[in-house]
Amino acid sequence: MKNNPTDILNPEEQHWTKVITSVHHSRFLNLKEIWAYKDLIALFVNRDMAANYKQTILGPLWHFINPLLTTILFVIIFHYVAKVPTNGTPPLLFYLSGIVFWNLFTGVLNQSSNVFTTNAAIFGKVYFPRLTAPIASVITEMVKFCFQLVILLICFGVFVAFFGFRPEVHLTLLLLPVFALMIAMFAFGLGCVFASVSTKYKDISMLLGFFTGLFMYATPIIYPISRIPESKQWIWMLNPLAPIMELFRLSFLGAGNVTMSQFGQGIVVILIVFFGGLYLFHLSEKNFVDTI
Amino acid sequence: MSSLAIKVDNLWKQYRLGHYGHGMLYKDIQSFMAKARGKDDPHAKISDDEALQVRENVDGDRLWALRDISFEVKTGERLGIIGLNGAGKSTLLKLITGVTTPTKGSIRLNGRISSLLEVGTGFHPELTGRENIYLNGAILGMKRHEITQRLDEIIDFSEVSDFIDTPVKRYSSGMYVRLAFSVAAHLEPEILILDEVLAVGDAKFQKKCITKMKEISQSGQTLLFVSHSMSTITSICHRAILLEKGRLVDIGPSEEIIMRYFAPPSGPTAQITEKAKNNVSFNFKNTDTPCGDEKAKLIEGKVFSDTDQKSGDIMIDSPVSISMVFEVMWGGVKYIPNFHFYREDGTCVFISSPSDCRPLDTGNYTAVCNIPESFLNEGKYSISLALSNFENDTEVHFFEKDILSFTIIDPIEGITSRHGYYGPIPGTIRPYLKWTVTSN
Numbered sequence: 122m123k124n125n126p127t128d129i130l131n132p133e134e135q136h137w138t139k140v141i142t143s144v145h146h147s148r149f150l151n152l153k154e155i156w157a158y159k160d161l162i163a164l165f166v167n168r169d170m171a172a173n174y175k176q177t178i179l180g181p182l183w184h185f186i187n188p189l190l191t192t193i194l195f196v197i198i199f200h201y202v203a204k205v206p207t208n209g210t211p212p213l214l215f216y217l218s219g220i221v222f223w224n225l226f227t228g229v230l231n232q233s234s235n236v237f238t239t240n241a242a243i244f245g246k247v248y249f250p251r252l253t254a255p256i257a258s259v260i261t262e263m264v265k266f267c268f269q270l271v272i273l274l275i276c277f278g279v280f281v282a283f284f285g286f287r288p289e290v291h292l293t294l295l296l297l298p299v300f301a302l303m304i305a306m307f308a309f310g311l312g313c314v315f316a317s318v319s320t321k322y323k324d325i326s327m328l329l330g331f332f333t334g335l336f337m338y339a340t341p342i343i344y345p346i347s348r349i350p351e352s353k354q355w356i357w358m359l360n361p362l363a364p365i366m367e368l369f370r371l372s373f374l375g376a377g378n379v380t381m382s383q384f385g386q387g388i389v390v391i392l393i394v395f396f397g398g399l400y401l402f403h404l405s406e407k408n409f410v411d412t413i
Numbered sequence: 414m415s416s417l418a419i420k421v422d423n424l425w426k427q428y429r430l431g432h433y434g435h436g437m438l439y440k441d442i443q444s445f446m447a448k449a450r451g452k453d454d455p456h457a458k459i460s461d462d463e464a465l466q467v468r469e470n471v472d473g474d475r476l477w478a479l480r481d482i483s484f485e486v487k488t489g490e491r492l493g494i495i496g497l498n499g500a501g502k503s504t505l506l507k508l509i510t511g512v513t514t515p516t517k518g519s520i521r522l523n524g525r526i527s528s529l530l531e532v533g534t535g536f537h538p539e540l541t542g543r544e545n546i547y548l549n550g551a552i553l554g555m556k557r558h559e560i561t562q563r564l565d566e567i568i569d570f571s572e573v574s575d576f577i578d579t580p581v582k583r584y585s586s587g588m589y590v591r592l593a594f595s596v597a598a599h600l601e602p603e604i605l606i607l608d609e610v611l612a613v614g615d616a617k618f619q620k621k622c623i624t625k626m627k628e629i630s631q632s633g634q635t636l637l638f639v640s641h642s643m644s645t646i647t648s649i650c651h652r653a654i655l656l657e658k659g660r661l662v663d664i665g666p667s668e669e670i671i672m673r674y675f676a677p678p679s680g681p682t683a684q685i686t687e688k689a690k691n692n693v694s695f696n697f698k699n700t701d702t703p704c705g706d707e708k709a710k711l712i713e714g715k716v717f718s719d720t721d722q723k724s725g726d727i728m729i730d731s732p733v734s735i736s737m738v739f740e741v742m743w744g745g746v747k748y749i750p751n752f753h754f755y756r757e758d759g760t761c762v763f764i765s766s767p768s769d770c771r772p773l774d775t776g777n778y779t780a781v782c783n784i785p786e787s788f789l790n791e792g793k794y795s796i797s798l799a800l801s802n803f804e805n806d807t808e809v810h811f812f813e814k815d816i817l818s819f820t821i822i823d824p825i826e827g828i829t830s831r832h833g834y835y836g837p838i839p840g841t842i843r844p845y846l847k848w849t850v851t852s853n
Contacts (some may be wrong), residue, residue, distance in 0.1 A: 138523050164551045166549075168548055243535045245512060245536070246531045248510050306722075408513055408514055411513055
């Protein structure tokens with residue numbers, strides 16, 4: 122007589138939906154799992170947008186006021202005091218276009234580099250795909266960017282209608298969503314690197330503020346790239362934000378110096394940083410709760 | 414229906430003590446360089462002998478929060494996890510929920526898992542109750558349409574419907590907890606994990622939660638429950654595990670585990686217990702380590718009957734008595750002696766305590782429990798002796814597991830109820846009952 126194998130429920134034969142071991146926890150870039158949590162991402166975005174301006178009188182208007190105030194400050198300091206030329210475009214438009222992009226970059230960078238510290242309480246209690254948090258903050262920053270783009274368009278319209286500003290708008294303007302996406306990806310990748318390293322070495326997060334400040338001066342935000350001697354421009358163009366910024370100003374305001382190969386080189390750098398950051402994030406997400 | 418929901422195998426979790434920071438980068442680089450050159454890590458532990466590490470759960474600047482934990486939970490079972498602070502309960506739950514990963518070992522899960530390790534995880538103070546239900550539900554793994562479906566149910570259960578569109582920062586802590594519990598209770602995961610959540614909330618709401626949790630479990634959901642409230646554990650969980658300094662000390666029926674949890678560390682029991690023969694008596698009068706706490710202690714105990722005093726073999730048709738002498742050092746408390754009878758396979762036959770207990774003054778007392786003849790079936794029985802009181806919270810003064818034992822013998826010949834049948838008669842007890850057989 123043989124034993125009927127179905128009579129015995131062998132633990133090895135039983136179906137398990139999830140196995141947690143020390144070695145293997147989750148796959149790298151488990152997009153399916155993240156997609157399953159898309160509602161959570163949406164709710165995170167909603168939370169960040171809504172909670173930001175609750176109990177303020179002007180509410181979401183702050184999305185418009187902030188960049189305008191900065192722009193006015195820049196116009197005063199850099200245009201009237203330092204007399205930095207703007208390639209013949211109205212300074213307000215020049216600085217505003219720079220600030221709108223720069224805000225997207227710093228916004229995403231700050232949010233994603235702080236992802237472990239700001240979410241430590243939730244991450245320490247519940248498991249959900251950790252990437253949902255930085256993804257949500259990227260989307261939030263993208264939405265804010267869209268608001269700010271509206272101001273840029275309004276100002277642009279005002280200058281065209283009342284100040285006789287006649288720019289040559291290039292077809293590359295259609296690439297605007299690509300520009301924004303690339304900047305966001307770059308900032309996201311850098312942010313993930315900072316976030317991962319700072320789970321173990323907190324000092325890194327102290328460097329971040331200095332790093333962003335420095336990076337702003339290395340990017341043609343407050344000055345046109347044409348101010349840099351031609352022979353040294355390639356150094357500037359190693360920074361992937363520089364060709365994007367120049368291409369954007371070129372297509373929008375009709376003034377900028379950039380070649381397609383510089384732009385392509387920027388894309389390559391961005392992709393490397395993006396995937397490198399994602400991988401570092403993946404390595405640190407499983408145990409950061411113990412060290413943060 | 415004996416499928417498993419959770420299977421934990423040889424689980425170990427190590428934490429680093431102290432601050433991460435100063436000198437770490439430098440040391441990490443040193444370790445890395447040594448590894449790269451194929452040399453020994455200069456910062457590795459000096460001894461890798463596992464037995465040595467295990468002796469104490471602190472090992473240099475490392476702490477073993479969990480050491481070699483293995484257990485299984487069947488589908489639909491409610492398992493309680495008890496232990497003192499720092500025993501590793503929360504760490505265990507964190508590993509099961511996937512918040513952090515084990516150092517060694519594995520956890521297998523079957524079914525969607527959801528946890529409430531803290532009240533209001535992810536609640537945002539600025540958002541309203543309704544918005545937070547969605548947010549919290551999504552964090553715990555629900556889809557938006559699932560939450561919408563159950564929204565009314567969740568709000569009703571939480572009893573905060575009047576304030577559902579008010580930001581939760583204006584909530585009282587009770588309202589906050591109720592809302593959070595409601596969300597978790599309506600998740601309908603296959604495995605639900607709860608940690609200390611019933612600590613807040615009024616008595617009425619706590620009762621409601623317990624009812625809800627029993628309901629959850631009857632619908633086939635598996636429940637893991639960590640709490641310091643023993644009455645909650647016994648009323649919810651079938652079984653419990655007891656953790657002590659990261660080790661799994663015992664697993665079994667919740668009542669028994671709770672006795673072990675409350676009992677002070679065992680005295681000289683370990684030397685006495687021998688599996689082979691019966692322990693019919695013991696005497697702690699002359700031992701240095703008292704068995705008990707500062708209020709009462711166990712002095713002696715014995716099994717006695719008419720037939721045999723020495724071997725502990727009791728004829729099935731003779732009565733047997735268990736007596737225990739204990740000393741009360743703290744008077745005025747209503748001490749309750751209780752004896753726990755177990756079969757060799759661990760089945761609890763019954764637990765008995767006197768029906769009327771008065772507060773006792775200081776002094777020595779003898780408690781005797783009489784078991785009538787023709788009551789227990791043949792076989793070996795072990796008895797655990799305990800003294801507890803339930804005046805404020807459960808308090809166990811001593812609990813000596815399996816300290817006495819006896820064997821019921823069935824000589825077969827001359828046993829009146831056999832009527833010439835000589836085969837085995839199964840059953841834990843074989844009581845003599847009144848029968849009538851009449852003609853109709």
